[in-house]
Amino acid sequence: MKIAITSKRLNYRYQIECADKGVVGVYGISGSGKSSLLDAIAGYHEDRLGIVEYNNKELKGIIKCCYMSQHPILFAHWTVEENLQFALTHTSQNSKDKDQLVQRLGCEKLLKMYPNQLSGGEKQRIAFVRALLQIEENSLVLLDEPFSALDKKMRKIALDLLEQYKQSCLILLVTHEIAELYQVADALLYIKNSTVSYQNSIEMAMASGHESLPVASTVTIDGQPRIVFAEDVSIALQKNPESSISYQLESHITALQTQTNVTLVKLSYSNEEQFIYARLMTDSIKKLNLFAGKKVFACFKCSNFMD
Amino acid sequence: MMSIDLTSLWLSFKLATITVIILLIVGIPLAKWLAFSKHKSVPFVTSIVVLPLVLPPTVLGFYLLGLMRNDSWLGSLFIQLTDSQLIFSFTGLVIASVVYSLPFVVQPMVNTFNNIGEDTVKTAQSIGADKRTIFWKIILPLSKKGIVSAAILGFVHTLGEFGVVLMVGGNIPNQTRVVSIEIFNHVENLELQQANQLSLILLVISFAVILWMNFNNKNTPILT
Known part of the structure; x- marks a missing residue:
């Protein structure tokens, strides 16, 4: 993947090169521009200039991707089940895959509920299931602090799932849990003042001692x-x-x-x-x-x- | 006497129903465009839509009169097509009501669409839904309450219009003599009892409708 983009309005300048498969960790203090990087890649910024290239194809406008924002958005007029079903109609995965993921993340009891009946953690789990359901070969997966409201056990399950999927797609993972990043990521982007201040393979990043990256x-x-x-x-x-x-x-x-x-x-x-x-x-x-x-x-x- | 009174009431209901149906057909796409388009002309079009809200009904009626009179392009076209005049006709009244009630229907719908938020639409786009699916399966169902409110507001507002009707509709029984005009006639003729009866009916209906709306729809602003 190749990214070289700027925005005057949001005052960012991102220059990134990484493999087309695997997990890329995105790290930085809050307000550094991690979320705006994901938004920019998803195509949410109309004033974005420059190019985003993935699998040698240029991505323009709002792209089809597995995007999970920091505050997951579920469609309020549908039950959890219907929300997942909507994602299913736009992916090559089937309802068996859905049932499996629902079970792995312990969401069976939530299926009949409406989004406004869910807690923050439950919403995250559902949004995570939906994001995983959308994954196809060569999908772009953008996860913005996807596990911030999950407990340790759930996080472990979620991270294991990411390991499973990372062979077939590119996952950009924003998180404040550096230990999880070191564990699951193949490469790391350190964002500071809305630019990429450091990027390297995870082994190099772990040993680098760059700014607030713990060795x-x-x-x-x-x-x-x-x-x-x-x-x-x-x-x-x-x-x-x-x-x-x-x-x-x-x-x-x-x-x-x-x-x-x-x-x-x-x-x-x-x-x-x-x-x-x-x-x-x-x-x-x-x-x-x-x-x-x-x-x-x-x-x-x-x-x-x-x- | 009583039968004439009900005729005017029935005429008002007919007018309000047809007006609301037309306004839903015209208003939903218009409101959608106003809410989501980034086109430069959006503020301009919004201003035109809102204009009947602030313009005196007589001024609006005066311009509509100019548009619909027999020697205007619309008026003469109507005569050619139907062999009857547009001015002082029920059809003319419908056109006037649509213009007059437009902001009352479109404004709440724009608000509802705006409340859905770009994030919801973007999420659906990222999932891979096309624009048509997003509109029919997500935006419209999420706006159901707001659209119902808008329609009711348009209906009640059309029921109560007076100035514009007087300007373009005249006072023809069974054609353009709607209930508000009839009440005015009764008062002019000092038939206060009849005026009282009709006014009370309108008051009760309007209050009941708005009360129902407020019970069902706490978050939708009644006045925009």
Whole structure:
């Protein structure tokens, strides 16, 4: 996908290049222009100048896409069932797919209800089901904080569903939950002042430390890839069997990057193939006499990962 | 005496019903255009539509008279087609009523359409619905209450019109002597009892209709 667009009225300038498949995370502080980026791609801005290209086709005007806005819009005169049915008449998916999604997201009891009878979270679930139902081969999926009102369990289910669909389409996902982005996204856009201030693959973005992007790495724990943030990692010179911290990876320091009183330490483990980061006070670096090449233990709690 | 009174009332109802039907057919597409179009002429057309709301009925009636008199293009065309004159006829009255009640029907409909919001329309467009589907399956059903209100408002307003009718319709029994004119005649002839009866009927009907509307439609503004 290639985007090079501007708007005088909304004062944005977006320049983006990314693959035509997969999940692209969109991150930035509120008011930075994440939603207006999605709106612009959907074709909602009449004064948009420039081009949006997807699968080598130029997109003009309001395009057919799976758009889910921050405040999901359901049609008030229809029941939930009828709302979903309306989406079904415009997609190649069938009512079996609908039933499956409804069941996965626990929406069976909502089908007969009208949108004004639903809570915020229920609306989001229905809108998410509708967005997924619209997905066809090479669809463009624009999700603007789609899970903000969902609980942890639902978010997990929703993210798993995104993983399922991402092989066949391009998903742009706006969220404030950076851990979820790191987990599900293939690439990341960092939006600031209505421009893309940083874009890269998710691995590079996680290690970049760019502005408010927290540094993190993926660690496989019990066969599952988990996101471990640098600020959750500490360093010990010796393994401590008397600690509650169960993850104490034998590793050695490959790089140190000091920014006044905080230092980012890059560590490699399991035959130099894997990396993990630790964010420490610079004083601690001096106290422990840490330097590149030194053998240490990277320690982190993993109770966060227990579902 | 009583039978003539009912004739005028019946005539008013007939006029109001036909006027509202025409206004729905003309008004819905017009209101849709005014609400959703971004064309430069929208403020201009809106102003024309709203004009009968602020113009004295006599002024409006005067211009309509000019439009419908026998030597005008419309008047003479009507004579050629039907062999009867447009002025002082029921048909002429219908044309005048449509113009006069236009803002009362179109304005609430524009408001209802605007209330639906661009986001709803855009959502439907993103889903892949074409313009016709969006209008018939989404905009129209969502506007049902507003359109019913608009129609009722147009109906009651046409029932009560006086000045314009007097200007273009005259005072012909069974043709153009609607109930408001009849009441005026009664008062002129000092037949206060008859005037009282008819006025009371109109008062009760109008109040009942507006009361019903307010019960059913709390969010739709009655006056625009």
